[in-house]
Structure formats: structure tokens, C-alpha cells
Amino acid sequence: MKSPAAPPARRARPGHGRATLSDVAAVAEVTKITVSRYLREPAVVAEATAERIRAALAETGYVPNRQAGQLASGRSRIVAALIPNLAHSIFGETVQGLSVGLQAAGMELLLASTGYSPEREEEQLRTVLGWAPAAIVVTGRHHSDGARRLLADAHAAGTPVIEMWDHHPEERTPFAQVGFDHGQVGRAMARHLLDAGHRRLAYLDSGVATDFRAHERGAAFVAEVRRARGHASVLTAATGDPFDAGRQAYDRLGAGDAMPSAIACANDHIACGVLMQARSRGVVVPRQLALLGFGDFPIGRQLEPALSTVRPPSHAIGEATAQALVTALAAGAPARGSALAWQLIARASTAR
């Protein structure tokens, strides 16, 4: 005869095999909710019970299942971040700052790279949204319509959204921005060269069509030069290796009077390529050609002549973003943006 309360023949759906809250509870001779409580608020549990739970935790090697926890609580500890390209040193530094800042606050970083493509950004956004992230971080303020809509929905639902690497409060975008105004940078780059007496200038833009920030610096650069009644042209570097792109671009600059006397570049690597090619053509930097980069990559300091450049707050952007998110989540308020300082570093390549 079977006992009336016979155990079920076999669990229909065995889980992943790891210890669960119930397993710990059984060992500690309490119910699972008590263990759950101990984990979240140890002080509430009686010391004797706590002691047994601690032992049970150690014995079972319990690791809490986050998906179950999030599902039940509706709270998430995940921050999703969309980055153009992690191999670019500036973004690497930003992600490092973000990662450390979030980890310190007990949050996790779900990372996706967009390859500078708005379509991929939207796709990735849709994917990471499935994790119901506590906050969302994107790079820049240019998005596809679909992506903007997704971000707006998340924002409306109370999820902090931060756009990194931009800062344009005057545009009154709905999202917090942590970064700086690339137009300002472009104008400062122009002024720096104009002040050195140059009148015939060029901006060598990034070959990546969707590197909006580089384009923005370029547009502002050109506008500023023209306002000063100088001559400004824009060239676009080839895609692929930026050094080679810089070298090639040099040969498209024109000759004689058409040749600019100063060039601002979308980044230091491109500038470096230009510098190399100029040297190999016997053109002396900065006497015959002044060069200004962007990014303050390690290489610039070591070149001969050393490369003048703009140092963006790459690491600080990551740190400040993490900080803003932690604050916003703690307060239950939308994230607050901030403008971070960049720096124009005048070295030999633009000396008069």
C-alpha cells in the first residue's frame, strides 16, 4: 500500500542542478523565505537561525539565481551599454571607468557593440531591453528613429537613460548626456590654428560615415574658420587603417597655393599618418604644415614633432556615467547629465 502522501514519481523538470534556496533551507531547517530574508537583511533573522543558515550556505555552495530574483522583484541590477567599437582606445577607457564604477555599486554591465551603425544600435537595444535593465547607456545622441523611440519608452517608464560622449543641454533632449560639446571642440581647434596665423585650413574627417561626433567637430571647425574669413575645406579619410588613411589623404591635399597650411584631423591616428607622409615628402611640420589631432592617443606625445591634440575625458565619462546612474537609481529619479572638461594640448606640431 502506498502512503497517501507519496512523493511525486520524479520532478518533471529538473532545473540546472545547482543548489537553490530550498536546498539551503532544508539543510538549515528553516523555510526558504527565511534564507532569502537572511541574504537580503541579515539583521532581521535571529542569530541562532542565522548561524545555521550560514553553515548551510557554505555546505551547499549556494549561488543565488539572479533571473529568478529579478523576475520576482521586478528590480534589475543590469546596466546595458551600447558602444561603437571597444577596440578604440577612447571607448575602452570609457567602458573601463563604467565597469569599475558599476561594479562598486553592485551592478552588472551588459555590453554590446554597435560598430558605429545606427541599425545595429537599434537591434542591440531591442535585445538588451529584454533584460529589463535598470539603466541604459548609449553612445552619442544620434540614433535611428526606432532606437529613439525605444529609449524614450524606457525613459518614460522610469529607466535612466544616458547618452555618453555628447553634451548639448540646449537641444533639450529627453535623455541625460554625460560628455562634452563637439562643436565647441571644433571651434577651439579652428581658433588654435587661426591664432597661429593660418588662413588656409582643412579638416580631415573620419572615414566612418556614422562617426557623428567627428563630423560635428569638422562642421564647427569649418564654420569658425569661415567666420574668421579664412579658407576651410573638408576631406574625408578612407576607411580602414587610419594611419594609411592619413597618408593617402595627404596626397589629396592639393599643391602650391591650394595646399592648406594647417590640418585638423578627426583623430590622432589619422593625423599621425598625415605627419608621416608629409615627412616622407620632405614637408616640414609645423613650419610648412601644422597638424592637430583628436584623442590624445599615447603615440602623439612620442612623435617627432609631438602632436598637438585634444584630450577628451574618456575615462571620466565612464566614471561619471556610472556615478550618475547609481545616484539616479538610488533616488528613483531620472539621471542627470554633466559636461566634462576636455583639453587642447598644444605641442610642437602646431607651434608657430
Next chain:
Amino acid sequence: MKSPAAPPARRARPGHGRATLSDVAAVAEVTKITVSRYLREPAVVAEATAERIRAALAETGYVPNRQAGQLASGRSRIVAALIPNLAHSIFGETVQGLSVGLQAAGMELLLASTGYSPEREEEQLRTVLGWAPAAIVVTGRHHSDGARRLLADAHAAGTPVIEMWDHHPEERTPFAQVGFDHGQVGRAMARHLLDAGHRRLAYLDSGVATDFRAHERGAAFVAEVRRARGHASVLTAATGDPFDAGRQAYDRLGAGDAMPSAIACANDHIACGVLMQARSRGVVVPRQLALLGFGDFPIGRQLEPALSTVRPPSHAIGEATAQALVTALAAGAPARGSALAWQLIARASTAR
């Protein structure tokens, strides 16, 4: 009088407010399981039904909840990766390759940085394990005992584990390794300098105490030099800015006969610092001092003289890791490691 089947007064625990499967199902006039099925296997659902579901999906803006899905299915699409420092260009490239490879296979990347600290690695590992990741990626084969145990447990439970940036099949570690043998690299660096006629050599190690791979290259370097009856010493660079560390290290090399005629460095930035300082001291590279770096950072090609170095397969490691994981997960088998080719690039800084 209340009807016996009165609806509950109010949902006790409102979720996150977004559309759920049930919402979509209601609009499409089917049950949620049919919608769930359509999402996973559209072909099984009748075309007319599918049409209604598509409309409902669009109308509701449904985004599936991944935690719920994972919890129910026991399957995960998350790959957890632990990286020493994302701001280092080599790891940035690796993560980029990993990210793209995983995204292509519909997996997500949960990223944590360990700051080269075994303790932090263990802590991070414990944290990411809570997400029941489909696979785990760590950097290197040196871990704390606790971390090793966690990895072994995961491995035993059928979760693919990959150690990136190392490859020592002869050690018969339980985990798959995707990378290369740093001992081989160290020996090749020694041979390169020995072949150029140097007999008094030094290895300038990384100041990061837990950069095991740099130490390993150094140990092999020294052993190889001594086997060839040369003289080899080891210096350790200061922590902090690697250029400055290289510069400082130069001044500790000794003078006269004690001074080595060739130095191999833990990375290109350190080597670059040494080169700068040597130049400022009037020492000619490579005639009086040969220099060999590691990493093939962009800067090396542009120095004067150009820096000889070892190019590690940074990006390929990420790609191959993603590929190995995707294959392993598809087959339900443990991941398989692979050795990837590095390259010693002889440039002017070690020319005879």
C-alpha cells in the same frame, strides 16, 4: 452579491508595466503559449494565426522578458567574460572580437573587469555565476583557488569554460584555452636578440604583479639566454604610466660593462619609454642598445627607430573564443581550445 468567480480586486504585484505574452495573446485572440510558440518556431503556427500575432506584436510593442524565458527554459544566452583591464588596447580588441562573434550567434556579453586582481576575479566570477551563464570566459590560466573551484564546478555542470590569452595543452588543465604559449614568445624574443649577437641582456617586466603572462615571457626569456650562456637580468618597471616607467627603468640599467646591450620589455609602451630615455641620454638605438617590445601597439611602427615587437593575435583570440563557444554550445560538448599564431616583427630597434 458577488459572483463566485469575481476577478481579484487588483493585481497584487504589478510587473514592470510592459506588454507581456498574455497581452499580445489577448490582442491576437489566442493563448499566450501560441504566441510563445510563434516567437520560437513560426512555422508551426497556422498562417492566419501568425498574421494576427504579428499584428498584435507590433501593436503592443512587445519585448520578451529574458529573465522569465531563461528561468523557464533553464537555457541561457549570456556569456560572462572577465577581463583584466578594458582600457588596454589588446584586451579591447579581444573583447571587440568576442562581442561581435557572440552577437552574431544571438548571445549576450556580460562583462566584468578584474583589474588584474585574482581576488576581484573570484568575486566577479561569483557574481556573474548568478546569471547562470551559458558559458564563461576568463583571461589567463592563473586563478585563486576559490575561482578555480567555481570554474571547475561550472565545467563539471556542462558549462563551457574558456581561458583566453594562454595555451598550454601540456599542462592538461580542465579548461579549454584559446591563445598562445607565452613561454614560447619569451624564448623567441631571447633568440631574436641572441641571434643579433647580444650576450648581455635584460628583461624589463611589467610592474603589475599579477600580469602573469608578462612574467612568464620574462622567465622563459631569461632561461633561454642562460641556456645560450648569455647573461640575463630582470628588472621590474614601476606601476603607473608605462612610458614613465620605461624611462625610469632605463636609469636603473647600470652603466659600462654592467649595462645590457639589449632589452626585451613586457610591452611596447614600456619599451617606448626606454627608447625615449635612451635617446635623451645620447644612447643610440639599436647600435648601443637594442629594444624589443610586446603587443604591437600602433605607436611602435611610428617611432624612430621603429620598434621591434611581438604581435599577439588579440582580435583573433576574441573571435576564436566566440566561435569555440558557439560550437560547444551547439554540440552540447565542452569547448575546444586552440593555439593562435603570434608574430615577431623585426624592425629597426633590433637591427644589427
Next chain:
DNA sequence: TTGTAAGCGTTATCAA
């Protein structure tokens, strides 16, 4: 081809 029922591992709510 579609539906019903049960359960994944946790937490919120309310009761004791």
C-alpha cells in the same frame, strides 16, 4: 494546430 497545467527560483504580502 492549439490549449491546459505545472513549474523554473526567487520575492512581496500578509498572517501568525
Next chain:
DNA sequence: TTGATAACGCTTACAA
């Protein structure tokens, strides 16, 4: 201070 119960949103197993 602890427990019982009902979710969270989805998928599996099985039935129709």
C-alpha cells in the same frame, strides 16, 4: 522572528 501563499513572465510536457 518566521512562515504560507501567491505571484513574476515564460517554457515544458502532455492533451485535445
